[in-house]
Amino acid sequence: MMARTTIDDVAARAGVSIKTVSRVLNDEPGVRSETRGRVREAISALSYRPSLPARSLAGRRSNLLGLVYANPSANYVFDVQSGAMARCRDAHLRLFIQSCNDRGDETVEDVLAMVDQTHVDGLVVTPPLSSDAELIAALEERRVPFVRLAPDVVGTRSPAVVMDDEEAAREMTEHLLALGHKRIGFVEGHPDHPSSRLRRSGFEAALALAGLDEDQPVEQGHNDVASGLKAGRRLLTRVDRPTAIFASNDDMAAGVIQAARELGLDVPRQLSVAGFDDSQIASIVWPALTTIRQPTYDMAFAAAGLLIDLVRGRQVPAVTRLDHQLVLRNSTGEAP
């Protein structure tokens, strides 16, 4: 093994003090750009990689951020961690990712243990953990900087990155109404996710505006294909069968399409189906799903950026809202 390059080697080569090297590493102001360039050249030439533990124990920032999740959706987790990792890479930081799945009551203990052990400078907290009041309170008490993704309540002490679930659901419902549908079923998402409530309320708002808010059938789902299939069967075997079904996420919409197929109903000729998220599945099912593109990667990228600012003592906005997009594919069409 080669001897490790130290900060002294970098300082010597660049002809500056250790303190200056440290400032450049931390993106701190007060270093002339010519000097900064010389230090970066020395870092690169010597392949210098500051040891995170050494920095951490020296009482400085560890330059390690954390991301916690408790979500069974592979697509969601992958997008979230890819976005946060990319932002950390841009800032020469590292991201520690921790799953808190299946821990139930131990979530708070679990996250705090991770913070203590790894010395992360702060956390990106993803849903549904971002709406876990006990966890939020514990992090505030411990003064761990954190940014919440898609929480139920915004405008509190910790910043949040959100999209407008209610507005997006309203747009999708209006799309279905514009196609002439008057009887639209809704499959509601998992009760633990605050977005479920918002999406339903957007659905209802659009119907109310169209004077169709009475008596539209709603079924409870749990964000997975199986619950979408069951909800679809219930909706499609009603005497007053809907001509369109809006499912609160793509997985459940895929289940609704399966239910339609079982019952011999053609999508979209006899039944329009809409989803939400634009996950990988949306393009794979047949017909491809009309859905809402949730900017998961971008939201995580933004959250990590806000966290970096927070850790560096900068002011950040309480709420950052990212745009969604209505994606029209082949699963929706004119009412029969």
Place this chain on the structure above:
Amino acid sequence: MMARTTIDDVAARAGVSIKTVSRVLNDEPGVRSETRGRVREAISALSYRPSLPARSLAGRRSNLLGLVYANPSANYVFDVQSGAMARCRDAHLRLFIQSCNDRGDETVEDVLAMVDQTHVDGLVVTPPLSSDAELIAALEERRVPFVRLAPDVVGTRSPAVVMDDEEAAREMTEHLLALGHKRIGFVEGHPDHPSSRLRRSGFEAALALAGLDEDQPVEQGHNDVASGLKAGRRLLTRVDRPTAIFASNDDMAAGVIQAARELGLDVPRQLSVAGFDDSQIASIVWPALTTIRQPTYDMAFAAAGLLIDLVRGRQVPAVTRLDHQLVLRNSTGEAP
């Protein structure tokens, strides 16, 4: 903020030396089970969480393992990291996950920088990185303990966890032959993945045994839905159209089903389609895919376990092979 509990507090409460606490934390032998119990009780009562950086700088193990990936499949990455994380949790270790996506030539530099900065004790290296000769050589030179998942070559200095891709592909081909198919198309996987070659060779071995090895149509794919769709179109517009298509992974099989639908071919009545992996997609497409269940989670779980043994100086087998499973669903049927 509360003061951190230290190892001294634990030792005092348990009435043992710091060295004994350290032994218990590291699962080292030489501590009586009654003493071990007392130490564990004190650790739990005091919520003691050893600082990974402190351990690392003290020249001991960091109790942090690493996992590196460079794979665009959300399902694969999610399963791999879930399996490795679960094994680490069992052993009271933590897992640092790093994506090396889109870095091309910088992969080696990227992984070594991560090792240097985080002080991980060792690495789980996932495909296709596990077959990157340059990376493997660099890790060996640096004496970083590592375990490879599904590499091209096994029986080298670093242990490997594999499944038998060739045998699995042979079984799937035999399943199609048993259904009476005599003209079977194959969609080969991404050329960077060693499993692609093995799966094709299993396909060919089964055909050879049945005396059908001449002239079966093969198309190149790239492990994604789009390339499966293209390959499917090419295979299904041939004059001598196959009655079955075996795609080297589920995403490509989903693409083949889309191609069949475009051409008005019923699956499985007019065309049988088989996949490989049993990813989430296999149960979502319609008809649900007959496929091979690749034990991704279990392989990663096993790899992390081997790495823990390696780091602790124990002997581990050069090759650990896990069982796959033929999963029969609705996309395959009798030859027309």
